[in-house]
Amino acid sequence: MASLMIQGCGSDVGKSTLVAGLCRLFANRGxxxxxxxxxxxxxxxxxxxxxxxxxxxxxxxxxxxxTPATVHMNPVLLKPQSDVGAQVIVRGRMAGAYKARDFQGLKP
Structure with a gap:
């Protein structure tokens, strides 16, 4: 099983769009x-x-x-609510709303 990782130094520079294109290219190749x-x-x-x-x-x-989208494709989603806080969605379900400093304590 081969893997490919796309990384970048900034937000909103096109990584996700590039990955979508690669997903279609590879899916078209079977x-x-x-x-x-x-x-x-x-x-x-x-x-x-x-x-x-x-x-x-x-x-x-x-x-x-x-392929159908599943929560396993994006297990942790942070939805900003303020400059310092966000809703934390874990495996598709809301786990709560936390400030950034409190979120660090939730990590295993």
């Missing part, structure tokens, strides 16, 4: 492709078929792969 972003900060959420929330970019990537 490969089984699954997008994954472990943690995403975005107010743009999409709903999976089982009712969970993931980042819209990961939902688009799943569509490009021709």
């Amino acid at each position: 490969l089984i492709v699954r997008p994954f972003k472990p943690q995403n900060m975005s107010n743009n959420a999409a709903v999976t078929s089982d009712g969970g929330e993931i980042g819209r970019a990961q939902a688009l990537q799943a569509l490009a792969c021709r």
